[in-house]
Amino acid sequence: MTAAVKVAQIRAPAAMRAAVLEARAAGRRVGFVPTMGALHEGHASLVERAAAECDDVVVSIFVNPTQFGPTEDFARYPRTLAADAALLEPRGARWIFVPEPADMYPPGAATRVVVDGPARPFEGEIRPGHFAGVATVVCRLFHCVPADVAYFGAKDWQQTLVVKRMVCDLGLPIEITVCPTVREADGLAMSSRNAYLGVDERQRAVALHEGLCAAERLWQSGADVAAVELAIRQPLEARGIAIDYAAVVAAETLEPLPVAGAEPPAIALVAGRLGSTRLIDNRLLPPRSRTR
């Protein structure tokens, strides 16, 4: 057994960019996993996928203030850098990029990247400005870390659509790979925000996964969208979880499914609140032939 190579922390964007460009100039494929820290096995799976597909892996840790609303959990969002570094050591990360807000938002910063289309419904309605904050910081991060490919988790499905839309529209020279959601033993999607849950809340939180599983079964039986959406809601209502949305839509656009004709790939989306903690989850629905 050999000791893991110690992962190097880099704060300055210019130094980070230079390191990535030097690796790529030497013919190395570089993968990038942008995160807000508070890393869990979901993040670890992204890093392992990146390490399997690339020669060098960069993980950024930056709790981006502009993607939090004024009443949201920016201040209490967990900061666990020492534990994050320890988690990353054995997973194959070469660099951790840890900029400070002043490195990412220069004095007088006045530029936002605003995405419409897939950013508009669901999280976009409930969290105004959230996706502009995400798109802006990801755009900047992609210039700090000019990797070949970036890895995002499917748990934040709408975010992956927003990032892919921005990359396409602005011609950002990076591939986007979306990786499967990692779950706890009972099916709860891993999330840094799960740490907020009390013991009772943690038990009830499995209702999001239960609703999505029920939705998939109904979907495969040929049920219509309204019935499938109701199936998502039922376990949340049974456990007293406030529902922000529970919907079945086109997976690539988040638009309503057509009422007739070929059915595009579909996804079930759910968001709910347990006390002051907000959780989201989703499930891609398998293709089916129309039953009516």
Add this chain to the structure above:
Amino acid sequence: MTAAVKVAQIRAPAAMRAAVLEARAAGRRVGFVPTMGALHEGHASLVERAAAECDDVVVSIFVNPTQFGPTEDFARYPRTLAADAALLEPRGARWIFVPEPADMYPPGAATRVVVDGPARPFEGEIRPGHFAGVATVVCRLFHCVPADVAYFGAKDWQQTLVVKRMVCDLGLPIEITVCPTVREADGLAMSSRNAYLGVDERQRAVALHEGLCAAERLWQSGADVAAVELAIRQPLEARGIAIDYAAVVAAETLEPLPVAGAEPPAIALVAGRLGSTRLIDNRLLPPRSRTR
């Protein structure tokens, strides 16, 4: 005398990007002059500056629909590609990048780069959405043409501030060089829109330059901002030019000059309309010590 090397036209963004990256990988410095075509000696001066400072020069020609308002001159904006190519041949351009709108705006495009700060006053107020259109297309162009340095004309001073702000905020890896305005013999700033002017309008248009020259003289004599702004207006009013704005502000922020204390670098800005033609001009004002 040797014949000029024929400048190569490239339409596909991927091919353009590959050509620039190949040149840079070979150690060549690449300069970029983004334009909307209808090239004149102002553009030529940018290309010559780029050719003097770089090994290879790319000129893009793209009449960007998103920076025109619904009532503006997108449809009648001059398209003169053959003449443009002939002008560029002897000035040292290696490539002309001539994308079509579908190359720049993929199907379903939904991303805008929105700049606040220097984009807010003056042109930003009069042309809502204009600078978002500029910032978005320039951001995308900078990914299509990943040059070392891009050249912009000082005639569109506010645009240069918006582009520099965006480059700083998003961390775009490119230098911005601003080059002096080129003028006709009577002082009219060169502009593709001068072609719209009738003979009488063309004669009256010199009033913008006259107003700015008068402003500079008054400024150097120690006059206050209001008096200098009045001096800009007078020749325009005398020639029946409708004034959109005539202002003296801080050159780097476009904010009002402080009423006391050290005076930052200042600029006089003017915009006026002759019939359906809108012209802008500006003049950097020399530093002076406060007279009161």
